[in-house]
Amino acid sequence: MENNxxxxxxxxxEYKGAYxxxxxxGEFLAKVTxxxxxxxxxxxxxxxxxxxxxxxELPENQAVIKxxxxxxxxxxxxxxxxxxxxxxxxxxxxxxxIESVDRDFNLNRFERYFAIAxxxxxxxxxILNKIDxxxxxxxxxxxxxxxxxxxxxxxxxxxxxxxxxxxxxKTYIKKEKTYCFLGSSGVGKSSLINKLLGKNIIKTEDIxxxxxxxxxxxxxxxxxxxxSGGIVIDNPGMxxxxxxxxxxxxxxxxxxxxxxxxxxxxxxxTHIHEPGCEVxxxxxxxxxxxxxxxxxxxxxxxxxxxxxxxxxxREKDRQFGKFLKNxxxxxxxxxx
Ligand SMILES: Nc1nc2c(ncn2[C@@H]2O[C@H](COP(=O)(O)OP(=O)(O)OP(=O)(O)O)[C@@H](O)[C@H]2O)c(=O)[nH]1
Ligand SMILES: [Mg+2]
Ligand SMILES: [Zn+2]
Numbered sequence: 001m002e003n004n005x006x007x008x009x010x011x012x013x014e015y016k017g018a019y020x021x022x023x024x025x026g027e028f029l030a031k032v033t034x035x036x037x038x039x040x041x042x043x044x045x046x047x048x049x050x051x052x053x054x055x056x057e058l059p060e061n062q063a064v065i066k067x068x069x070x071x072x073x074x075x076x077x078x079x080x081x082x083x084x085x086x087x088x089x090x091x092x093x094x095x096x097x098i099e100s101v102d103r104d105f106n107l108n109r110f111e112r113y114f115a116i117a118x119x120x121x122x123x124x125x126x127i128l129n130k131i132d133x134x135x136x137x138x139x140x141x142x143x144x145x146x147x148x149x150x151x152x153x154x155x156x157x158x159x160x161x162x163x164x165x166x167x168x169x170k171t172y173i174k175k176e177k178t179y180c181f182l183g184s185s186g187v188g189k190s191s192l193i194n195k196l197l198g199k200n201i202i203k204t205e206d207i208x209x210x211x212x213x214x215x216x217x218x219x220x221x222x223x224x225x226x227x228s229g230g231i232v233i234d235n236p237g238m239x240x241x242x243x244x245x246x247x248x249x250x251x252x253x254x255x256x257x258x259x260x261x262x263x264x265x266x267x268x269x270t271h272i273h274e275p276g277c278e279v280x281x282x283x284x285x286x287x288x289x290x291x292x293x294x295x296x297x298x299x300x301x302x303x304x305x306x307x308x309x310x311x312x313x314r315e316k317d318r319q320f321g322k323f324l325k326n327x328x329x330x331x332x333x334x335x336x
Contacts, residue, residue, distance in 0.1 A: 006066070011051040012223040019047055020222075021055055021063060028063035030055055043085045044076070049221045049233060050090035050178060074120040075180060088116075089180045089221065089233050095122045098183035098192070100130040101142060107149050108295050113182055114153070115299060122180070126155035127169070129188040132162045149292075160191045170196065175229030185237025190218050193234050196226055202234060257288070257296050272297065 009023035009030075021030045032047065047053055047068055054067040075088040075095060095117040099105055110126060117124040126146060131139050139157065146155055156172060158165035173179055173196070181189040190202040202218065218236045225231055257279055261269060265276025274280075282288035 007055055007057060008069070009053055009055045009063070010223070011047050011049050011053060011065075014047075014049050014221055019065065021053060021065070023055075025057065026061065028055065028057065028061050030063040030065050032065045043087060044074075046087075048074075048087035048090050049223055050092060050180075052091065073122045075117060075122055075182075076120060077116055088182070088235060089178075091178060092120075092122045092180045092233070093174075093177040095124045095180045095182055096127050097124055098127040098129055098181060098187045098189055100187040101128060101134050101139065102130060104184055104187055105142060107145060107291075108298075109184075110146075110150065110153075111295055112299065114150075117182075124153060125172070126150070126153055127183075127192065128155060128157040129192065130159060130161075131157045131164060132159040158192065160188060160195050163195075166192075166195055170228065173226065173228060173230035173232070176231070178223075178231040178233065180233045181235055183237065187237070189237070190234050193224055193232055196230075196232060197224060198227070257293070260288070270300075 007023055007025065009021040009028065011019050011030075012022045012027070013020035017031070019030045019032075021028050030053075045068075047065055051071065052069040053065045054069070055063040055065055057063050071090045073092050074090045075092055076085050077088065078085055095113070097110055097113040097117070099109065105128075114124045128139075128142065128146070134142075143155070143157065146153075154172070156165050156168050158169055160166075169192070181193060183189055188204075190204045194200045194202050194204065201224070202222075218234055221233060221235050223231060223233045257271070260278045260282055261271060263278040264271065264274065266274055269277050269279075271277050271279035279288065279293070283290065283293050
């Protein structure tokens with residue numbers, strides 16, 4: 001029997017055991033087939049927000065997801081020590097990494113998010129929000145830090161209180177492209193998306209409870225369609241940003257170090273204690289930025305952890321601890 005009800009749709013929200021999908025015929029509450037679940041080897045075999053899927057449309061806006069079309073890009077992370085993977089979103093053009101200028105501001109955290117984005121082929125960009133809370137001078141100093149550390153990353157500074165930067169953000173978001181909003185809880189992801197939508201569709205944290213930190217307001221991922229034709233995805237804030245399984249993203253993030261490492265004496269040099277290490281000598285001479293170096297080592301370590309046995313982990317921790325102590329001493333000496 002020919003099936004005329006097969007259509008392509010996009011997954012726009014994910015619930016427990018069901019998905020909201022959308023196509024030109026409307027929105028459907030969709031489930032995967034039993035066969036699909038049976039064949040699924042990992043989380044990655046299930047649909048995620050952003051996926052293009054083939055569906056069978058049923059009456060009353062129900063649907064069955066038959067197939068996931070190949071993903072162009074993916075944002076995923078390992079979220080626990082059991083290496084379970086969480087797919088944050090797929091088919092994303094740009095990942096906006098949002099930090100607010102208050103206590104949340106942290107350059108290393110940007111770097112972690114960038115690694116997650118780049119691992120999945122997604123271009124990262126920075127939104128620095130809540131700039132109404134600081135002076136022009138403080139803002140300039142933060143922007144200089146961002147510019148120096150992340151030379152090739154676009155950044156926009158915004159405030160949903162004064163509307164600063166919102167036009168710039170709107171212009172940045174292009175028709176038919178998909179943008180994923182990432183960042184800690186409370187930085188203003190949902191507030192920014194409400195501004196882009198021009199109305200308060202998403203519930204955000206009440207200003208009066210603003211001190212109640214650590215409470216997650218947004219609890220599910222959801223895609224929103226802007227009048228301009230741009231597509232944005234709101235996410236719940238992430239508690240800790242774990243790394244995914246490859247170190248490719250990290251290496252591209254620290255090109256400078258990767259290039260130096262080509263001249264290390266040993267091909268598998270970890271740049272922690274080896275003789276003839278080009279990276280360590282650059283660190284000593286001051287040619288390599290010390291924050292960048294420690295961040296690199298920490299990220300490497302974090303990625304490595306997932307691939308190591310517990311015993312190896314302990315040994316590496318011990319070595320690393322020793323190394324850190326020595327390095328700190330060295331740097332102190334160097335500074336004096
Ligand atoms: N002063 C100031 N407050 C802001 C700004 N943007 C958001 N807020 C406030 O920050 C709080 C958190 O905003 P949300 O939009 O809920 O933050 P979120 O990132 O979506 O948080 P989760 O959903 O928990 O991940 C709310 O009280 C907002 O009113 C801003 O630009 N300036
Ligand atoms: Mg939110
Ligand atoms: Zn080395």
